[in-house]
Every structure is written in structure tokens, then in C-alpha cells.
Amino acid sequence: xxxxxxxxxxxxxxxxxxxxxxxxxxxxxxxxxxxxxxxxxxxxxxxxxxxxxxxxxxxxxxxxxxxxxxxxxxxxxxxxxxxxxxxxxxxxxxxxxxxxxxxxxxxxxxxxxxxxxxxxxxxxxxxxxxxxxxxxxxxxxxxxxxxxxxxxxxxxxxxxxxxxxxxxxxxxxxxxxxxxxxxxxxxxxxxxxxxxxxxxxxxxxxxxxxxxxxxxxxxxxxxxxxxxxxxxxxxxxxxxxxxxxxxxxxxxxxxxxxxxxxxxxxxxxxxxxxxxxxxxxxxxxxxxxxxxxxxxxxxxxxxxxxxxxxxxxxxxxxxxxxxxxxxxxxxxxxxxxxxxxxxxxxxxxxxxxxxxxxxxxxxxxxxxxxxxxxxxxxxxxxxxxxxxxxxxxxxxxxxxxxxxxxxxxxxxxxxxxxxxxxxxxxxxxxxxxxxxxxxxxxxxxxxxxxxxxxxxxxxxxxxxxxxxxxxxxxxxxxxxxxxxxxxxxxxxxxxxxxxxxxxxxxxxxxxxxxxxxxxxxxxxxxxxxxxxxxxxxxxxxxxxxxxxxxxxxxxxxxxxxxxxxxxxxxxxxxxxxxxxxxxxxxxxxxxxxxxxxxxxxxx
Numbered sequence: 312x313x314x315x316x317x318x319x320x321x322x323x324x325x326x327x328x329x330x331x332x333x334x335x336x337x338x339x340x341x342x343x344x345x346x347x348x349x350x351x352x353x354x355x356x357x358x359x360x361x362x363x364x365x366x367x368x369x370x371x372x373x374x375x376x377x378x379x380x381x382x383x384x385x386x387x388x389x390x391x392x393x394x395x396x397x398x399x400x401x402x403x404x405x406x407x408x409x410x411x412x413x414x415x416x417x418x419x420x421x422x423x424x425x426x427x428x429x430x431x432x433x434x435x436x437x438x439x440x441x442x443x444x445x446x447x448x449x450x451x452x453x454x455x456x457x458x459x460x461x462x463x464x465x466x467x468x469x470x471x472x473x474x475x476x477x478x479x480x481x482x483x484x485x486x487x488x489x490x491x492x493x494x495x496x497x498x499x500x501x502x503x504x505x506x507x508x509x510x511x512x513x514x515x516x517x518x519x520x521x522x523x524x525x526x527x528x529x530x531x532x533x534x535x536x537x538x539x540x541x542x543x544x545x546x547x548x549x550x551x552x553x554x555x556x557x558x559x560x561x562x563x564x565x566x567x568x569x570x571x572x573x574x575x576x577x578x579x580x581x582x583x584x585x586x587x588x589x590x591x592x593x594x595x596x597x598x599x600x601x602x603x604x605x606x607x608x609x610x611x612x613x614x615x616x617x618x619x620x621x622x623x624x625x626x627x628x629x630x631x632x633x634x635x636x637x638x639x640x641x642x643x644x645x646x647x648x649x650x651x652x653x654x655x656x657x658x659x660x661x662x663x664x665x666x667x668x669x670x671x672x673x674x675x676x677x678x679x680x681x682x683x684x685x686x687x688x689x690x691x692x693x694x695x696x697x698x699x700x701x702x703x704x705x706x707x708x709x710x711x712x713x714x715x716x717x718x719x720x721x722x723x724x725x726x727x728x729x730x731x732x733x734x735x736x737x738x739x740x741x742x743x744x745x746x747x748x749x750x751x752x753x754x755x756x757x758x759x760x761x762x763x764x765x766x767x768x769x770x771x772x773x774x775x776x777x778x779x780x781x782x783x784x785x786x787x788x789x790x791x792x793x794x795x796x797x798x799x800x801x802x803x804x805x806x807x808x809x810x811x812x813x814x815x816x817x818x819x820x821x822x823x824x825x826x827x828x829x830x831x832x833x834x835x836x837x838x839x840x841x842x843x844x845x846x847x848x849x850x851x852x853x854x855x856x857x858x859x860x861x862x863x864x865x866x867x868x869x870x871x872x873x874x875x876x877x878x879x880x881x882x883x884x885x886x887x888x889x890x891x892x893x894x895x896x897x898x899x900x901x902x903x904x905x906x907x908x909x910x911x912x913x914x
Contacts, residue, residue, distance in 0.1 A: 357611035450533025521639035527565035703870035706879035750822030758806030
């Protein structure tokens, strides 16, 4: 990444904190000036201590002399050495206090920026289209929101430290020039070579290794997430070796890049120590060659210069390390910015109309849709779901049943045609008001690691009597009361402490408590045994009386009593009618019905 692009990226993340950053810069300038005075005060201290004549010979030392005179006059101090030492102590204390203040302000800015961007990312995820979660791996999504933004703090911590070191280095350089021009030239030449080396390492090595590390870390998250989610099936199939190989590869890849980056990070500091001794030695030689008669008189100058060099060069080393640290973190910042600016998953536009009607009527008008433009799943679907009645949608897997529900929930928008609720195009409804009126229960019930009550209320607050009523209607109250802590019982990750039927009934209670006007049951009983299915079916019957109900199923036993059944085949409605009417047609429904002889006895 080029320097200009890097600066633009950092400037982007500063956001509303640009003025605070400017204030931080001004505070850094004050710190660097006081630190320079602190170093420069060593010259009069050494001169007076060695009985050398102390004569201010440039602007910096003239200012110091003026400060000393006013300080000694104000406090009535007669001894010039005491005056210089007290000023030396005072400037050191003031520099310390201001540096601590600088650290507190910079840390506040850094944490605020990091927190704000993590919150923005999660908000971006929650407001993005459902397609985002379909087209991206879970591990990638988790890494991008949990780990990548943390590198923002790394960049800004390094940046603020780099800012201080640059300002302190500049002020120290002015002091060095005022002491010895030739010595400073030697230092600048050596420091310039050092800077070019660290710049090359940061631009070529650290940025590339940083990119490699984040990609490897992302893959590690993906592999770990996949294994945890699918551990039962993986163990049953004895397929762990595949995930072991993937995990080992990503871990080894990450630490290979880490090793390279860490090695090259050590090189600048090793060179620095060499540079310190070379510069000080050359300065002593220069003073001896140019001022052989007054070599002793230049000892205070030499002492001040050496201390300034010892102060400056470690900062130059930090300068290189900070720059390499920033470049190593920038790939993650670039990733975070690209997510924040990405609009490809923000195509579902919100409407303005509030859905307020009771048990609304729903109509699909010549709906065409495909997840990919060239592959259409639904091909001109027209159907009507009557107000307050139960409508079933059946068909073989892949016929488009669940896709219809995704469109009704506005997880996607149709490619052509319209979906109307009470004769109003669905895209004109406010998304929140639309979805709040829908109770949705799917085959893959989402149960999170919390109490039963929290899984029913699902992030909202409801009175205890409403929670009990919802559980009663969902046929869940009986098994909940048998739990150790009742509604307060923790269910474990993904509801592992509950049976499939219990999880489904909690999901139905969750839908009931919202008092939905539209109830959608998408294969809600397909994975249950006969006893569990009966309990869930009874719960569904309790709710279906109060709203417009849509049942999606391929098990026909769940939809025999629906007022209207639509049969989907290859993305089209092949036939519709009641159970008895469809059996009389001897069409696709009749074929599906006769595949399972046991259904005849049930019906």
C-alpha cells in the first residue's frame, strides 16, 4: 500500500476525532519543546560542574540563559549550578506530566474510535440484506467484526507514539545542530540510512505479512466455526481429518508470516545500537581533530551531545517499529473500511406504511425470482392467501417453497411481479412493522444459550402472564414446569439440553408472544418424531385460529386440514385446492400422497 493511500485510510478512521488529533499534535509540540529544554540544561550543568566558562552561543542556549536568570531572580537563588539543576528537575517533571496527559488523551481517542467502528460494523451487519450471510462464510463474518477492528487500536496507538517520537526527534535534532553541526551531519546520514531500511521493511515486509496473517486468521476462524457447528455429523462420518488439515494449514501459515515479521522487526533495533556507538565515536574524533587545544573545554558539549544522541536514536528505532506495526495492521483497516463502504448488500429499501390490519390477505402476482439472475427459482407464481385462513404450500425439495417465504419476509425482493398485503405492494411497508406482525417458525429453530424465558421473549420484554400464556398455547408449559428452574432454566448452546420437539414448541411460543397477524410455519415439524409432531401440531392449531397462517411442508400429514393447498413444481404452481379436491385430480399432489401409504390411515 502506498504512503498516500495509507494516510487516506488513517484519515478516514479519524472521522469526527480530527480536531482532537490536531489538539494532540499541538500538545506533542509543547512536550517536544520542554524535552529539548530539559536536555539543553545539561550543558550549563556540565560546564559549571567542570569549571568551564558557560557562554550562550546560539538561540537555544540564549533562551535557557534568560530562563535561568529570571528563575534565580524570582526564587532568590545565588548558586547558578543549583538554578540549572532545579530547572532541569522542573522541566523533567513538567515533561512527564504532559506526556501522561498525552497518553490519556490518545488512549481515549483510540478506544473511542475502535469501539465506534466495531459498533458500526455490527450495525452494518444487522442492516444488511440476508444475502450477505448466504454468500459469506460464518468464520469470515465473525473475524471481520470481532478481530479486524481491533487493529484500529494498534494503528492509532502506534500512530500517536510515532507522532511524539517525530516531534521529540525534531526538537532534539535542533539541539544537536546547535551543539555540533558536523556531528549532526554524521547522525543525519546514519539516521537517513536507518530510516530507508525501516521504511522498506514496513512497506514490503510488514504490510505483506500483515495481509497474510489476516487471511490465515480468517481461514482459521472459518475452519473452527465449521467444525463446532457440524461436530456431530463430522464425528459420525469420521471426517475430522479434513478439518484437521485445514486448521493445521491455516495455523502454520499464520505463524510463518508472524515469524518473518517478528524477525525483521528485531533487525532495526540491533542496527540502532551499532549506530549509537559509531556516531558518538565519530563525533569524539571530529572534536579531537578540529579542536585539539580545547578538547577538555568541549567535554560539556560532548556530554550533552552524547545524551541527546542516546535520547534520539531509540526514538528513531521506535519510529521504524511503529511504522512497521502500522503497515502490518493496515490490511485489516482496509478490510473494515471496505465493509463499511460496501453497498452491495443494502438493496432492500424500507417502506413507510405501517402494517396495522388484522389477519391480512396476501397475494403473489406473477412473481419471478432467482438468487442468480440467470437461474430463476420462481417462474411467474400467482397465488392468494385468504385472510384468517390456513394456506399450505407443498412440493418436492428445491421447488421454491421456502423461497416464497423468504420473499414474504422481504429477505429478498422479487425480480418481477408483486407481492401484496391487503392490496398494498409489500415494498411500501415499513420493514419493522411488517416483520413484527409475522410469527415465523422454521425447521432449523434458533435457540441460543440463555434461559427458556429469554428464548421466548427473544430480546424483548413481556409481562410474566403473557410469557405463561404463550407457553401454554405452544404446549410448552408442561415440560417447562418440569425443568429445574422452570422458565429460568438454561438451555445450552443451540438448545442442546432440549429435545427437538421442545425446541420447536419454544419457537412457537416465541412466535405467539408477538401476537402475529401472519403465522409462517416453514417445515416446522419435518424433523420431529410422531409424538413430538402431534404436540407441535396441536400448538399450531391453537395459534392458527387467530391469524392468517401459511404452512410450508413436504410431509402432507401436516397440511391435510388446510383450507387451500398450493402444489409447487419446478418453480410454478402445478395445481391448487383442498385436500379432497387435489386427491380427486390425480395430479402431482395425488402422487405425493400415494408415496406414503401411512397417510391414508391418518387421514
